[in-house]
Amino acid sequence: MIYFDNSATTKPYKEVLESFIKVSSEYFGNPSSLHGFGGKAERLLMQAREQIAHLLNVKHNEVYFTSGGTESNNLAIKGTALMHRKRGRHIITTGLEHASVKEAMDQLKELGCSISIIAPDKNGIVHAEDIEKEITPETILVSVMHVNNEIGSIQPIKEIGEMLKKHSRVVFHVDNVQGIGKVPLDLYQASVDLCTISAHKFHGLKGNGVLFIRDGLRLSPLLSGGNQEWKMRSGTENVAGIVAMAKALRLTINNMERRLSQILSIKRYIFEEMNKIEGITVHTPEKNSAPHIVNFSIEGFKAEVFVHALGERGIYISTTSACSSKKAAASSTLMAMGIPEKDAKSAVRISLSYDNTMEEAEVFIEAVKENVIRLREVMKS
Ligand SMILES: Cc1ncc(COP(=O)(O)O)c(C=O)c1O
Incomplete structure (x- = not known):
């Protein structure tokens, strides 16, 4: 998992x-x-x-x-x-x-x-x-x-x-x-x-x-x-x-002192790789953002379709916040930022802990790429 x-x-x-x-x-x-x-x-x-x-x-x-x-x-x-x-x-x-x-x-x-x-x-x-x-x-x-x-x-x-x-x-x-x-x-x-x-x-x-x-x-x-x-x-x-x-x-504050640079490099890697994938828009600002959250939209997909597709591979991410994720409503934060509703509805969030590893991030990026391609094929047919 x-x-x-x-x-x-x-x-x-x-x-x-x-x-x-x-x-x-x-x-x-x-x-x-x-x-x-x-x-x-x-x-x-x-x-x-x-x-x-x-x-x-x-x-x-x-x-x-x-x-x-x-x-x-x-x-x-x-x-x-x-x-x-x-x-x-x-x-x-x-x-x-x-x-x-x-x-x-x-x-x-x-x-x-x-x-x-x-x-x-x-x-x-x-x-x-x-x-x-x-x-x-x-x-x-x-x-x-x-x-x-x-x-x-x-x-x-x-x-x-x-x-x-x-x-x-x-x-x-x-x-x-x-x-x-x-x-x-x-x-x-x-x-x-x-x-x-x-x-x-x-x-x-x-x-x-x-x-x-x-x-x-x-x-x-x-x-x-x-x-x-x-x-x-x-x-x-x-x-x-x-x-x-x-x-x-x-324990968390100890981890912050020891592992902040590790979580930051994982976030940076995810950012860079996401930016290379066609149709993905990263909403988390590169500056002034926390080390553990990355939010992005996938053009043309509903967020929950993507969350379920990754879930089938044992990768657990989220639509917006946990308490509003079951309402299928567009993210209120993204709407407040002026992001169009259709993009806000396709936004997903990943959030890391100090226990996550770079290997997990690599598996995640591969799964995102494969799913974007696979779901596009399904939509065309
Ligand atoms: C920013 C923020 N405030 C408050 C809460 C609510 O916290 P709790 O789940 O402990 O009630 C959450 C939970 O997701 C949160 O993200």
């Missing part, structure tokens, strides 16, 4: 699964229980929080555990809107965002917020000056993703954060689900207030994530109950998943 769908989800590392099993079987106590066994679970939770804070270069009291990217994005956006509803009801976001941001915004719009959506340029990148033009005294939040999940373009988070320093009452949220462990981002330097990450995108387990909340920033919680996570997110903590997430983050 060649697994090139790592932006949809990644294979959990062996050590991550071992941690999960050990904590689930030996330390299954509830961290809120008063007895010593609960205390052991509480200590593990605290250690994981400290490790994650250290890896993100933030303080431990800024790390809030959630069930993943979707929940962290919803908490960041709706929690800010609820908290600051008396101060203002205007939010700025981009046309590039994941459904968990887009749909949270749609819900807030129904509740009376006004949402400005910044269009990206033709390379799938938004600009700080376009965001600044939309800021009004009513603006409470700017939400911009770091790495786009469909084409891999990197947004200028540092520049946006710098610009927002002039508008200190505007909260800055960054969805870093696709960037973590692939494209470094210093949250303090970039003046980020809220940042989302999700464990299953970096070889952790599904159902675990983090929302970084800058010290002193207040949000309204979405889940009320037993007051866990400093009252920000009630619900008994998934200690085993959280410990496993801390391990996955450490």
